[in-house]
Amino acid sequence: MKSEATLGRHQHGKSRVRVGRVWRMADGKNVFVEYSVNTTLISAMEHSYEEGSNRGMTATDTQKNMCYYVAQQMKSPCSVEEYALALGRKFVSEYPLVSIAIIEVEQKPWKRVSVQGESHNHGFASTGTESRTTKVEVHRSGEYDVQSGFKELRLCKTTQSGYEGYLRDKYTLLPETRERLLASSVTCTWRYRSIAASFDEEYEAIKERIMETFFGPPKTGTYSPSVQKTLYEMGEAVIDNFPSVDWVLLNMPNLHFNPLHPVSSKFDNDVYFPTSEPHGTIEAVIKRKQKSKL
Numbered sequence: 001m002k003s004e005a006t007l008g009r010h011q012h013g014k015s016r017v018r019v020g021r022v023w024r025m026a027d028g029k030n031v032f033v034e035y036s037v038n039t040t041l042i043s044a045m046e047h048s049y050e051e052g053s054n055r056g057m058t059a060t061d062t063q064k065n066m067c068y069y070v071a072q073q074m075k076s077p078c079s080v081e082e083y084a085l086a087l088g089r090k091f092v093s094e095y096p097l098v099s100i101a102i103i104e105v106e107q108k109p110w111k112r113v114s115v116q117g118e119s120h121n122h123g124f125a126s127t128g129t130e131s132r133t134t135k136v137e138v139h140r141s142g143e144y145d146v147q148s149g150f151k152e153l154r155l156c157k158t159t160q161s162g163y164e165g166y167l168r169d170k171y172t173l174l175p176e177t178r179e180r181l182l183a184s185s186v187t188c189t190w191r192y193r194s195i196a197a198s199f200d201e202e203y204e205a206i207k208e209r210i211m212e213t214f215f216g217p218p219k220t221g222t223y224s225p226s227v228q229k230t231l232y233e234m235g236e237a238v239i240d241n242f243p244s245v246d247w248v249l250l251n252m253p254n255l256h257f258n259p260l261h262p263v264s265s266k267f268d269n270d271v272y273f274p275t276s277e278p279h280g281t282i283e284a285v286i287k288r289k290q291k292s293k294l
């Protein structure tokens, strides 16, 4: 019987390749990063699916080895984006059947420590909650796309947040409030329009601007009428202050801290019941007025 089936989109890669890299500098300082890398190759491998022939295939085990090889080839400290671009370029230049390499890297939050007020030569601590992320796509033609961001940056403000004016019907139980605690675990991705002069500096500046917008000025804060409005302002701040960025995707779960009514006393905006499930899920793309692909 003649088959009705035909091969559709296909790719193969390696997930969660864990890489640690230390650069030992002449002045005695060590630079340390830890990555978790996903590689995906789009390649002319139809024959492997259709005929069972692995001719010309870059084995996923080889892809894993390449993650380590390229890490070693980065002879001086580099940004996670530079590493990902170098790895993507290596795949398309080395293997003729590969047309696109997609490299995703999560950089763990190791930070250099200070001891007795002095930055340590070789001491690091994992203090933050968030990892830094990048996803690059490198085409054989030389075209590339770089998206960067962070994952699970936990933020909380204990006042200057409320939620009012939403649809009320017989299913609505939630009381309106102008005083609540707002907490989220922010995951953010932005697309670079071009290669940044320093991806590291751009990353730190964008993250700082996002946090400043979430919190507002130190003494007064900024009132948040909803996660949605605050999310929009965070994305808007990135678009308006970073010409290098095309669009920003923000994912902001609303991690509820519910008012607790202790036995025989009244809730006084003081004791909360933190919950992780269920949580609100709020996500939007904030884009530049023209030129965006999303």
Ligand SMILES: O=c1[nH]c(=O)c2[nH]c(=O)[nH]c2[nH]1
Residues within 6 Å of the ligand: 163, 174, 225, 226, 227, 228, 254, 280
């Ligand atoms: O900021 C909020 N946005 C919502 O969409 C929502 N829904 C809800 O129950 N609480 C909140 N809070």
